[in-house]
Amino acid sequence: MTMDVVKGRRDVHRLVAAWKAQGLRVGFVPTMGALHEGHLALIDTARAACDRVVASIFVNPLQFGPNEDFTRYPRPVERDTALLAARGCDALFLPDVAEMYPTDADTVVSQRLATEHLCGAWRPGHFTGVLTVVLKLLMQVAPHDIFLGRKDFQQVVVLTRMVRDLDLDLDIRVHACPTVRESDGLAMSSRNAYLGPAERAAAPTLKRALDAVSAAFAAGVRTTAELESAGVSIVERAGVFKIQYLSVVDAATCVPRAVTGTAPEATDVVAVAAMLGATRLIDNVDLSAR
Numbered sequence: 001m002t003m004d005v006v007k008g009r010r011d012v013h014r015l016v017a018a019w020k021a022q023g024l025r026v027g028f029v030p031t032m033g034a035l036h037e038g039h040l041a042l043i044d045t046a047r048a049a050c051d052r053v054v055a056s057i058f059v060n061p062l063q064f065g066p067n068e069d070f071t072r073y074p075r076p077v078e079r080d081t082a083l084l085a086a087r088g089c090d091a092l093f094l095p096d097v098a099e100m101y102p103t104d105a106d107t108v109v110s111q112r113l114a115t116e117h118l119c120g121a122w123r124p125g126h127f128t129g130v131l132t133v134v135l136k137l138l139m140q141v142a143p144h145d146i147f148l149g150r151k152d153f154q155q156v157v158v159l160t161r162m163v164r165d166l167d168l169d170l171d172i173r174v175h176a177c178p179t180v181r182e183s184d185g186l187a188m189s190s191r192n193a194y195l196g197p198a199e200r201a202a203a204p205t206l207k208r209a210l211d212a213v214s215a216a217f218a219a220g221v222r223t224t225a226e227l228e229s230a231g232v233s234i235v236e237r238a239g240v241f242k243i244q245y246l247s248v249v250d251a252a253t254c255v256p257r258a259v260t261g262t263a264p265e266a267t268d269v270v271a272v273a274a275m276l277g278a279t280r281l282i283d284n285v286d287l288s289a290r
Helices: 009-021 037-049 077-086 126-141 153-165 190-194 197-202 205-218 224-238
Strands: 004-006 026-031 052-057 091-093 145-149 173-177 241-249 269-276 279-286
Touching: 004 009, 009 026, 009 052, 009 091, 009 126, 026 037, 026 126, 037 052, 037 077, 037 145, 037 173, 052 077, 052 126, 091 126, 126 153, 145 153, 153 173, 153 269, 190 279, 205 224, 205 241, 205 269, 205 279, 224 241, 224 269
Parallel strands: 004 091, 026 052, 026 145, 052 091, 145 173
Antiparallel strands: 241 269, 269 279
16 A cells, blocks of 8 residues: 655645545644654544544654753654555655744643643643644644544543534544553553653552552542652652652642542542653553552
8 A cells, every 4th residue: 555655734634635535534643753653543443433534643843841852762764654554644745844843933722621730730831832833733634533542631632622622623623542551550651752661660669659540539539639649659768760740630630639638539530740750750540540
């Protein structure tokens, strides 16, 4: 199967418009490349739901802070292109920075409630970059469906709210797909490649900590402090992480229960971010996962 590779925004827009004119349903998977099985599972899901699938690879400078890993973020474009083609992706949109952001570009997209806590508190400006680039991609590709991975839970919430708030949901459906994990429970992430052997061995501790919170909730624990303590104690015992947050949050807003002072609910999510050496890892599970 031949996969089209397009670099211009007008080119991808015309390609998708031609498919739509044939009555075909188009799915879209945005990525920053360095693809792993989690990304490819999104391609599989999109293929099952749609007639044509477009993926994008764009390492978005707007969502990286000044001390983050933009320059060293992996960019194996040839490998990624081959993986997408082998998985049956129909088109790859591969824009460069100049195509996405003209030098005099002056418009960004921001959001309040769902970006205030969790990663939003630790990475100022990050979600403005995410919202801006994904809105641009949705306008350029104009798909019927967008497929996102639940590993980046707050990102899914933020983007889902944007699609609703800006009335993009008149034409576009957001699909949140399950986190894909390694056999030891570590959530697949492009940044896992940064981990050394000892760090990689310790990394699944985060999933064990989240599971402990879910188990405590299943056992009847209903206070936020006790639930979060069940997870934090496991991470701290490992002795190699710097926890940024481990929080029980409202699944619709990403606002921690500790902030609102309200009792945890079965629909909540428990989310974690921690530094392991120089690598920032995030993960989450449903509070009622057990």
